[in-house]
Amino acid sequence: MRTMTTPPGRAPAPARRDAEATKAAILKAARHFLARHAHADITLKDVAERAGVSPPLILKYFGNKDALFARVMSFDTDADDLLDAPLDDLGRHMVRHVLSSQRERGADPLLRIAFAPLHGDHGDVLRANFRAQVTERLAARLTGPDAGLRAELAVAALVGLGVMYGIARGPHLRGTGTDAVVDRYGPAVQAQLTPGREATG
Amino acid sequence: MRTMTTPPGRAPAPARRDAEATKAAILKAARHFLARHAHADITLKDVAERAGVSPPLILKYFGNKDALFARVMSFDTDADDLLDAPLDDLGRHMVRHVLSSQRERGADPLLRIAFAPLHGDHGDVLRANFRAQVTERLAARLTGPDAGLRAELAVAALVGLGVMYGIARGPHLRGTGTDAVVDRYGPAVQAQLTPGREATG
Numbered sequence: 001m002r003t004m005t006t007p008p009g010r011a012p013a014p015a016r017r018d019a020e021a022t023k024a025a026i027l028k029a030a031r032h033f034l035a036r037h038a039h040a041d042i043t044l045k046d047v048a049e050r051a052g053v054s055p056p057l058i059l060k061y062f063g064n065k066d067a068l069f070a071r072v073m074s075f076d077t078d079a080d081d082l083l084d085a086p087l088d089d090l091g092r093h094m095v096r097h098v099l100s101s102q103r104e105r106g107a108d109p110l111l112r113i114a115f116a117p118l119h120g121d122h123g124d125v126l127r128a129n130f131r132a133q134v135t136e137r138l139a140a141r142l143t144g145p146d147a148g149l150r151a152e153l154a155v156a157a158l159v160g161l162g163v164m165y166g167i168a169r170g171p172h173l174r175g176t177g178t179d180a181v182v183d184r185y186g187p188a189v190q191a192q193l194t195p196g197r198e199a200t201g
Numbered sequence: 202m203r204t205m206t207t208p209p210g211r212a213p214a215p216a217r218r219d220a221e222a223t224k225a226a227i228l229k230a231a232r233h234f235l236a237r238h239a240h241a242d243i244t245l246k247d248v249a250e251r252a253g254v255s256p257p258l259i260l261k262y263f264g265n266k267d268a269l270f271a272r273v274m275s276f277d278t279d280a281d282d283l284l285d286a287p288l289d290d291l292g293r294h295m296v297r298h299v300l301s302s303q304r305e306r307g308a309d310p311l312l313r314i315a316f317a318p319l320h321g322d323h324g325d326v327l328r329a330n331f332r333a334q335v336t337e338r339l340a341a342r343l344t345g346p347d348a349g350l351r352a353e354l355a356v357a358a359l360v361g362l363g364v365m366y367g368i369a370r371g372p373h374l375r376g377t378g379t380d381a382v383v384d385r386y387g388p389a390v391q392a393q394l395t396p397g398r399e400a401t402g
Contacts, residue, residue: 113369116369127370130369146373146377149382150385153365153385153389156374156386157357160358163314168353168360169328170336171332172340173354184351184354184393195385
């Protein structure tokens with residue numbers, strides 16, 4: 001829990017962490033609260049405590065609370081990895097990426113959007129980022145009719161997979177190997193990206 | 202907002218509401234808070250105020266706060282409608298049901314599961330209900346291998362559709378007619394229910 005890059009079984013003292021691991025721990029803690037409390041109710045002290053760092057260290061790395069949450073509410077970096085595959089294999093790649101993010105990092109590239117209702121006006125920031133950085137960016141790669149709709153439906157399927165895995169904790173999904181889930185769910189996502197070519201999967 | 206059965210443009214005085222409309226307004230208000238605040242932070246007074254009724258009226262209809270939230274955390278009634286179609290048409294029916302619930306009632310049969318992290322131990326009640334009343338109930342109707350997994354993946358796709366419509370507010374999805382969305386997304390859901398027979402959609 002305390003850092004994202006520590007091998008299992010090792011718990012280095014804070015002093016031994018490098019800056020990247022510390023930043024990652026802070027972001028992970030902030031994401032935790034983003035899913036559970038309104039923006040206004042989250043304090044830097046809460047985040048610092050959960051991350052195992054001091055509040056001044058958060059200020060050093062991120063400037064202030066708003067800057068930290070602007071970072072946490074961005075999908076940019078996650079979308080780089082999510083979308084990093086040729087279009088013909090993108091459905092399977094995205095399903096695999098959602099599952100491996102959940103399994104290996106206890107995170108999800110997309111799931112933060114589900115918590116927009118908690119955050120009032122800040123929820124609109126999440127929505128606008130999600131649209132610009134994920135769905136419209138995907139739509140720009142698609143050809144054929146209804147590209148915008150098809151991008152939203154493909155992303156909808158991925159968000160739902162994250163909800164089923166990380167929130168509903170579906171026992172069958174969690175008990176099935178990644179490859180088998182990719183085989184079953186990847187073609188359904190791909191059908192939105194390249195309709196009429198589903199059979200290639 | 203004040204009742205779920207009033208035609209647009211009419212706002213009857215509370216005294217003219219029948220009991221069913223009042224109960225529906227109370228449940229809708231309780232669902233609103235379930236998506237935004239921890240169970241412990243929600244008061245009957247909040248729910249009453251939003252529903253436009255008095256707290257004693259809530260007690261009259263539901264007994265107490267725990268009983269009200271037990272009702273709000275149940276998927277039983279919604280699942281009756283969601284699953285009410287022959288298996289060969291169930292994918293399209295479920296997509297249509299999610300969209301029409303969002304469009305006509307500002308509600309969703311499944312989306313409450315996304316808010317489980319807010320509710321601590323009560324989140325586990327939501328998860329257990331979701332499993333027993335939705336995914337396992339659907340799985341019991343499926344034949345062939347991996348029925349439990351396929352049911353979870355079909356429901357995942359539907360939950361994601363609800364997130365995209367009701368939370369992310371995807372503009373393409375919201376701007377497209379229900380039939381057109383059913384045509385594009387229904388077959389992807391159906392492919393989980395009756396794999397190998399997708400082409401019938």
